[in-house]
Amino acid sequence: MIAAPSTIPAGGAITTQLLEISIGPQHPSTHGVFRMDVVLDGEVVRALKPVVGYLHRNHEQLAEKMSWLGSMPYTDRLDYFNSMSNNWAYALAVEKLAGIKVPERAEYIRVIMAELSRLQNHASAIGFLLQDCGAWGTPLLYAFKEREKILDFFETVSGSRMMCNYFRFGGVRVDLNDEMLAMARKIVAEFPKFLDEFEKLMTTNEVVLARCQRVGILPKELAIAGSISGPVARASGVEYDIRKVDKYGVYGQLEFGVPVGAVGDVYDRYYIRVLEMRESVKILQQVLRDIPAGPVQAVEVKLRGFKIPAGDGYGRVEGAKGELGFYLVSEGGPKPYRYHIRPPSFINLTVLEDMCVGHKVADAIIILGSIDIVLGEVDR
Amino acid sequence: METIYQLLHVTFANVPAWTVQVAAFLIPIAFIFGVYPAIFALTTLVERKALGRIQNRYGPNRVGIFGVLQPLADGLKILLKEDIVPRVADKFTHFLAPVLIVVPGLLVYLVVPVAPGMVAVDLKIGVLFALAVGTMSAIALFMAGWASRNKFSLLGAVRAVAQVVSYEVPTVMAGVAVIMAAGTLSTLTIVQRQGGGILNISNWYVFRPWGLVGFVLFVIGGLAESARCPFDLPEAESELIGGYHTEYSGFKFALFQMGEYLAGMAMAGVTVTLFLGGYMGPGSGPGLVGSLIAMLWFFSKLAGMIMLNIWIRGTWPRLRVDQLMGFAWKVLLPLALVNIVAVGFWHFLTPRPLAWVVTTGWLVIWFLVLTKCNASAILEKREYRYV
Amino acid sequence: MNYPGKGLVEGLAVTARNFVGSYFYKDRLTTVQYPEERIQTPENSRTFPFLVFDESPDKPRCTACKICEVECPPKCIYIVMDRDDKGKPLQRPKAFDIDISVCMQCQICVEVCPFESIKMDNDYEKSKYGRFNDLVQRLPDLLKSNDYYRQIKPVKAAEVDAKLKAEAEAKAAKKAAAVAAAAAKAAATPPAGSAT
Numbered sequence: 001m002i003a004a005p006s007t008i009p010a011g012g013a014i015t016t017q018l019l020e021i022s023i024g025p026q027h028p029s030t031h032g033v034f035r036m037d038v039v040l041d042g043e044v045v046r047a048l049k050p051v052v053g054y055l056h057r058n059h060e061q062l063a064e065k066m067s068w069l070g071s072m073p074y075t076d077r078l079d080y081f082n083s084m085s086n087n088w089a090y091a092l093a094v095e096k097l098a099g100i101k102v103p104e105r106a107e108y109i110r111v112i113m114a115e116l117s118r119l120q121n122h123a124s125a126i127g128f129l130l131q132d133c134g135a136w137g138t139p140l141l142y143a144f145k146e147r148e149k150i151l152d153f154f155e156t157v158s159g160s161r162m163m164c165n166y167f168r169f170g171g172v173r174v175d176l177n178d179e180m181l182a183m184a185r186k187i188v189a190e191f192p193k194f195l196d197e198f199e200k201l202m203t204t205n206e207v208v209l210a211r212c213q214r215v216g217i218l219p220k221e222l223a224i225a226g227s228i229s230g231p232v233a234r235a236s237g238v239e240y241d242i243r244k245v246d247k248y249g250v251y252g253q254l255e256f257g258v259p260v261g262a263v264g265d266v267y268d269r270y271y272i273r274v275l276e277m278r279e280s281v282k283i284l285q286q287v288l289r290d291i292p293a294g295p296v297q298a299v300e301v302k303l304r305g306f307k308i309p310a311g312d313g314y315g316r317v318e319g320a321k322g323e324l325g326f327y328l329v330s331e332g333g334p335k336p337y338r339y340h341i342r343p344p345s346f347i348n349l350t351v352l353e354d355m356c357v358g359h360k361v362a363d364a365i366i367i368l369g370s371i372d373i374v375l376g377e378v379d380r
Numbered sequence: 381m382e383t384i385y386q387l388l389h390v391t392f393a394n395v396p397a398w399t400v401q402v403a404a405f406l407i408p409i410a411f412i413f414g415v416y417p418a419i420f421a422l423t424t425l426v427e428r429k430a431l432g433r434i435q436n437r438y439g440p441n442r443v444g445i446f447g448v449l450q451p452l453a454d455g456l457k458i459l460l461k462e463d464i465v466p467r468v469a470d471k472f473t474h475f476l477a478p479v480l481i482v483v484p485g486l487l488v489y490l491v492v493p494v495a496p497g498m499v500a501v502d503l504k505i506g507v508l509f510a511l512a513v514g515t516m517s518a519i520a521l522f523m524a525g526w527a528s529r530n531k532f533s534l535l536g537a538v539r540a541v542a543q544v545v546s547y548e549v550p551t552v553m554a555g556v557a558v559i560m561a562a563g564t565l566s567t568l569t570i571v572q573r574q575g576g577g578i579l580n581i582s583n584w585y586v587f588r589p590w591g592l593v594g595f596v597l598f599v600i601g602g603l604a605e606s607a608r609c610p611f612d613l614p615e616a617e618s619e620l621i622g623g624y625h626t627e628y629s630g631f632k633f634a635l636f637q638m639g640e641y642l643a644g645m646a647m648a649g650v651t652v653t654l655f656l657g658g659y660m661g662p663g664s665g666p667g668l669v670g671s672l673i674a675m676l677w678f679f680s681k682l683a684g685m686i687m688l689n690i691w692i693r694g695t696w697p698r699l700r701v702d703q704l705m706g707f708a709w710k711v712l713l714p715l716a717l718v719n720i721v722a723v724g725f726w727h728f729l730t731p732r733p734l735a736w737v738v739t740t741g742w743l744v745i746w747f748l749v750l751t752k753c754n755a756s757a758i759l760e761k762r763e764y765r766y767v
Numbered sequence: 768m769n770y771p772g773k774g775l776v777e778g779l780a781v782t783a784r785n786f787v788g789s790y791f792y793k794d795r796l797t798t799v800q801y802p803e804e805r806i807q808t809p810e811n812s813r814t815f816p817f818l819v820f821d822e823s824p825d826k827p828r829c830t831a832c833k834i835c836e837v838e839c840p841p842k843c844i845y846i847v848m849d850r851d852d853k854g855k856p857l858q859r860p861k862a863f864d865i866d867i868s869v870c871m872q873c874q875i876c877v878e879v880c881p882f883e884s885i886k887m888d889n890d891y892e893k894s895k896y897g898r899f900n901d902l903v904q905r906l907p908d909l910l911k912s913n914d915y916y917r918q919i920k921p922v923k924a925a926e927v928d929a930k931l932k933a934e935a936e937a938k939a940a941k942k943a944a945a946v947a948a949a950a951a952k953a954a955a956t957p958p959a960g961s962a963t
Binding site: 019021027028029040043130131132133134135136137138141142145201202205207208210211239241244257258259260261262263267268271272275360361362363365 | 431434435436437531532535539609610612613616617618619620621693694695696697698699700701702703762763764765766767
């Protein structure tokens with residue numbers, strides 16, 4: 001039994017206590033085995049401590065005991081929503097280190113894959129966000145319906161829906177034939193229709209506006225100081241997109257805009273993702289129009305006994321969740337000496353408390369949803 | 381009950397009077413216990429099917445043809461589940477809460493007329509009874525949340541009580557408009573007042589300016605009181621896991637679901653009675669055929685209201701707790717009060733067209749004023765730039 | 768026109784359209800009613816590896832070279848080479864186990880195999896009741912005929928067959944050349960032993 005309540009002091013003021021609750025690791029909307037240790041004053045969050053590590057798989061250490069290629073399938077399992085971008089970041093780091101030149105067709109294919117990943121990731125991210133708002137699965141399932149088509153495409157090309165393991169150092173594993181390209185074009189042509197419907201369902205919905213606007217504001221300064229990246233940073237007004245900064249792949253030749261928000265609340269993070277999807281569709285249209293013929297794999301790269309000259313390199317891409325980087329140190333052997341990942345989900349999570357304090361419990365949940373984390377990447 | 385009593389009395393003139401009296405008691409009870417839980421079972425199926433279709437899924441279609449036996453399968457499954465009571469729970473209260481939650485839902489049906497003269501008890505204070513008993517569920521919810529000794533349950537229970545109590549006020553005020561117009565609290569009389577006119581339809585209170593406003597208020601209040609989406613904060617799955625029923629399993633959980641659905645249906649029934657003309661509709665009237673048609677009308681309207689609930693659930697996200705309260709006190713309550721005044725205008729202004737113009741104008745003006753006053757609560761237009 | 772609650776009403780319109788549409792347009796429904804309907808898996812689709820044999824299961828293409836065992840990232844392959852009575856390696860596996868509860872379907876074993884022997888299956892119905900032994904695929908479970916491979920992946924199999932055929936022809940040609948060369952050599956120099 002809970003102890004008898006303390007007596008009410010003279011003057012009528014009731015002594016109250018802060019309530020500490022543990023949201024997660026088993027909770028429907030912590031997006032995996034993530035725990036938030038929340039201190040509540042009634043419904044208001046007074047302190048919040050993110051607790052991670054429930055899904056730790058020792059990825060970095062494992063990779064240091066494995067051949068360079070052997071880590072590639074493991075990168076799929078970091079952020080399992082965008083295995084393609086993860087592959088790309090790792091391949092980019094290795095290519096930088098080994099000085100491999102990637103054929104042009106392969107670069108175009110990489111862009112197609114990365115942008116399709118972004119589409120399906122953002123679609124499901126905002127679907128999950130609205131699910132956290134309490135929309136009983138309707139937006140999420142509309143998003144998943146669209147994601148299904150993209151996953152089917154990934155399966156047709158790479159053999160697997162989520163764990164694609166598609167990129168290779170110096171190219172990609174399978175060439176796209178005309179049938180596959182037609183499939184991709186169809187997906188890209190249909191995607192804006194889905195977006196329009198989704199926006200009609202949710203963007204102007206008064207409940208969504210009331211729930212999301214002016215909630216969980218991340219100031220620009222804090223976003224920069226916390227090294228936040230991706231849509232979360234751009235919603236706060238940070239003009240930073242690695243596709244524009246590094247111009248890796250063929251992004252330098254493509255025309256696209258990077259939407260930037262001003263307020264940095266949950267609504268901005270939601271809407272920036274919608275706008276980014278529209279830009280991704282533009283990129284895909286250009287790439288699918290201009291894709292050149294040619295080989296998809298640099299000939300000099302061998303699969304077995306692949307060695308890299310000693311040195312270190314950092315490869316990064318603009319993943320759907322932010323800056324995804326791989327820092328590799330080679331001693332000249334068949335496996336990396338040091339293998340480090342900069343996971344965007346994990347780093348974006350560090351500002352969670354700053355965004356949540358002072359808001360209600362329900363807001364803490366949607367703020368977490370708006371950061372868009374994947375626990376596979378947070379815990380590695 | 382009186383109707384049934386007289387009917388039985390006339391039909392079975394040679395049996396002892398007390399058997400007729402007992403039968404007259406038992407028949408409505410059997411009706412309520414038989415029909416409404418059956419509708420509940422059907423509703424769970426229809427809800428899952430309809431939500432599925434809204435989300436471009438099939439919904440349950442494996443058990444029986446088109447999945448019609450799904451509620452049976454669910455019931456069987458939930459009966460076979462282990463009943464877990466937390467070690468630290470207040471065992472007696474923990475047990476009592478699910479029992480208690482079903483009661484108010486069923487009690488409301490006592491005063492909901494389903495056909496001419498067919499109401500279990502024609503209370504003189506019928507509307508008051510329905511609204512008062514409907515709110516009783518708050519006690520059961522709080523018992524459940526408190527007895528579970530779970531922080532999530534407690535938060536859910538606190539939300540539930542606050543929400544039910546707050547929304548009771550605008551709901552009752554919206555009902556007051558009808559009571560004023562009908563001049564009675566008896567549900568049967570209220571329905572009779574809505575008869576006549578064109579096809580038995582044009583006199584429904586929902587086709588009055590104040591009635592439309594009252595209807596919308598009452599539907600919103602009813603959704604909130606039965607904790608249905610978008611006001612399902614007490615059990616907000618994505619926030620509080622299950623709210624007050626987090627620590628319930630097995631059949632106790634099923635009772636919570638049942639209580640919630642029965643309460644929701646009861647509110648829908650009261651809405652139909654107060655605003656949608658109850659059993660009134662083309663063809664309904666006294667006599668056997670008229671009564672059957674009337675019953676058909678009542679249950680179709682009930683089904684329509686339930687479908688509306690499902691539709692809303694499939695579309696809108698949930699409000700936050702402070703917005704929920706703000707909405708009740710800043711929007712719904714003033715509008716309900718204004719609506720009462722509107723009924724006054726309606727009653728006293730003699731030429732009907734004048735009454736129409738004045739009441740509509742009054743309500744529209746106040747609606748605009750309230751929208752203006754609460755404009756800061758919602759919406760700002762955002763501009764995004766591209767780099 | 769903008770009125771309060773416009774977004775809510777539009778949302779209701781969208782869901783109503785989907786509700787009605789799902790009854791009239793089959794393509795709105797993405798569900799596959801699994802046991803009755805099945806998706807035709809694309810050719811590239813992959814699940815777990817299997818071993819190819821050409822004529823009979825006694826002679827698999829696999830030579831037990833253990834390259835896949837070494838390269839497998841989660842180390843789910845276990846190979847023992849078969850030896851004859853004298854301990855001479857027979858170039859074929861005696862044991863070849865794949866623990867499919869560990870295998871992560873990455874296809875790296877297929878890519879590194881120099882003998883076109885290990886290939887990815889696309890059979891996705893591999894559920895078993897047991898948790899441990901049932902999920903270890905032994906050599907007899909893994910061996911499947913080349914015809915099966917041709918059936919599940921026609922394009923890839925044709926490529927592989929062509930490659931193997933070319934290799935075999937090259938080998939045969941080389942062998943024939945070697946034989947011819949040896950014969951020529953033998954013809955040019957008289958056998959030394961004949962004089963004595």
